Amino acid sequence: MAVHISLAVELPSWVINSIDKIRRGFIWDGSEAVHGGRCSVAWKKVTRPTDLGGLGVTDLVTLGYALHMRWEWLAHSNCSHVWIDLPSQTEKIVKAMFNISVHVKVGDGSKAHKCIDCSSIEFLAPIVYNAIGKKIRKKRTVLEALQHDQWITDIQGSLLASGLQQYFHLYDKIQNIQLLSFVPDKFVWRWSNSEQYLASSAYRTFFTGLCEIPGAKQLSKAMAQQRCKFFVWLALLDRCWTSERLHRHNMRDDDVCAFCAQERESIQHLLLTCVFSRQVWSHLLSPLRLVYLMPTEESNMVDWWTTTRKLIHKDKRKGFDTLVILSWWLLWKERNSLVFNNSYKQPSSLVSYIQEEGSNCGSVLVSSPCPIFYFLVPDVHVLYIGRGRVCNFKLCILSLLLNAKRAQAR
Ligand SMILES: [Zn+2]
Numbered sequence: 001m002a003v004h005i006s007l008a009v010e011l012p013s014w015v016i017n018s019i020d021k022i023r024r025g026f027i028w029d030g031s032e033a034v035h036g037g038r039c040s041v042a043w044k045k046v047t048r049p050t051d052l053g054g055l056g057v058t059d060l061v062t063l064g065y066a067l068h069m070r071w072e073w074l075a076h077s078n079c080s081h082v083w084i085d086l087p088s089q090t091e092k093i094v095k096a097m098f099n100i101s102v103h104v105k106v107g108d109g110s111k112a113h114k115c116i117d118c119s120s121i122e123f124l125a126p127i128v129y130n131a132i133g134k135k136i137r138k139k140r141t142v143l144e145a146l147q148h149d150q151w152i153t154d155i156q157g158s159l160l161a162s163g164l165q166q167y168f169h170l171y172d173k174i175q176n177i178q179l180l181s182f183v184p185d186k187f188v189w190r191w192s193n194s195e196q197y198l199a200s201s202a203y204r205t206f207f208t209g210l211c212e213i214p215g216a217k218q219l220s221k222a223m224a225q226q227r228c229k230f231f232v233w234l235a236l237l238d239r240c241w242t243s244e245r246l247h248r249h250n251m252r253d254d255d256v257c258a259f260c261a262q263e264r265e266s267i268q269h270l271l272l273t274c275v276f277s278r279q280v281w282s283h284l285l286s287p288l289r290l291v292y293l294m295p296t297e298e299s300n301m302v303d304w305w306t307t308t309r310k311l312i313h314k315d316k317r318k319g320f321d322t323l324v325i326l327s328w329w330l331l332w333k334e335r336n337s338l339v340f341n342n343s344y345k346q347p348s349s350l351v352s353y354i355q356e357e358g359s360n361c362g363s364v365l366v367s368s369p370c371p372i373f374y375f376l377v378p379d380v381h382v383l384y385i386g387r388g389r390v391c392n393f394k395l396c397i398l399s400l401l402l403n404a405k406r407a408q409a410r
Helices: 002-008 013-028 060-077 092-101 126-130 134-139 142-154 161-175 199-205 216-221 226-236 243-248 267-273 275-285 301-311 314-341 347-364 378-383 392-409
Strands: 102-105 186-189
Touching (some): 060 092, 060 199, 092 102, 092 199, 216 301, 216 314, 226 314, 267 275, 267 301, 267 314, 275 314, 275 347, 314 347
C-alpha cells in the first residue's frame, strides 16, 4: 500500500519513520520496536542493495523519488495525456536525476526541450541557458527554437566573454542540426536495455557511486538458510561481538580467543585462522579432496572465500558456498556455546554436526538442488546428471549413501 500511495504523493516523514520502526524491530529483535543499542548496522546501510553490502530492504524515501520519476517520464515521452498541463510539484532531486537518466534523439523537434545531439543545453552552455527566461526554457521546443533563430531572440541581457564563447560554440552545434519531418522525437531511458522507464532501474540509479562490499554479491546469490546468511553478512561488515570488539568497546577486560586462548579473537581469526577452526576446515576439506584450499594463518575471510570458490568447478560452486556459510555459522555457534554454556566439541564432532546440518538444510532450501550433498558425500557426484533439479528419488539415494558413509566412519 505504501508503494501505491508514494507513487501518487510524497509520503510524510512520520509515516516513513513509523514503517521503518516496525521493520527495524522485526529485523533486529523480532519485536514491534527496538532501541538503538540492538541495531548492529546503520539503517541507511541495511537499506542498500544486497551487492552493495545491504540487506536489500527498500528505502521508502528513495523509492518515492524513483516512482515520481515515472510521471516525469510520462509527461516527456507521451504528451497525449490530459493531465500533462496540470500544475505539479516535483522534487529537485527527482528533476535532476531525471535529466541525467534520459536523453533525447531529436526527430521533428516538436516534443524535445533544451536538447541538442542528445546533450542538454544546460550542460553545453550553462551561461547562455541561464540567460533565457525560466518560462521560455520550460515551454520552448527544439522546433520552435530553431524557427527563424528564435533561440537567439530568447537570450536576455548581455553575455560576458565566457558567455560569448559558449554562445559561439552553441551556434556551431545548432547549424549542424537537421530536423527530420514526420519522425517523432524519441526519449531514451539510459538505465534499461528496453530504453523505457523501469521503477527498479530508477531506484537503483540513486545508489550509483556506492562501493561494492567484497563477498556481498556472492553471499546474496548463495543458497543457504537465511539465519546463516544473516550472520555472514554481519561478519562481512565486522559487526559480530567477538572478544576483540567487546574489548575495544570497554565491555571486556581481555580480547583472547575462546577456542585457543592464544590470540586476539577477531571474526577473521575465529572463523578461519584459529588453530581450532583450521582443524575443522582440515576435517571438512580432506574427505572432499580439497586440502589445497585450506586457509593459511594469514588468510583473510573474504579473500579466501572469493578466490577459492573460483578454483571449484562451476557445477559445484554453489555447494561450496553453502558449505562455507554453514561452517562459519556453526563455528560461531560453537564459540558462543563455549563462552556462555562452557560446553565444548572436538573438531571432528563439530565436523560431523556440520555434515548433519548440511544434509538437513539441503532439504529445507527452497528450489535448491541440494548441492551440499555433492560435497558431503564425495563419491556420490557420479549420480549428479546435468544441472537440473534433483528429484526425490535421487535425494533418497543420496541420503542412504550419506548414512552408509557415516556408519562406515563410526
Ligand atoms: Zn583462536
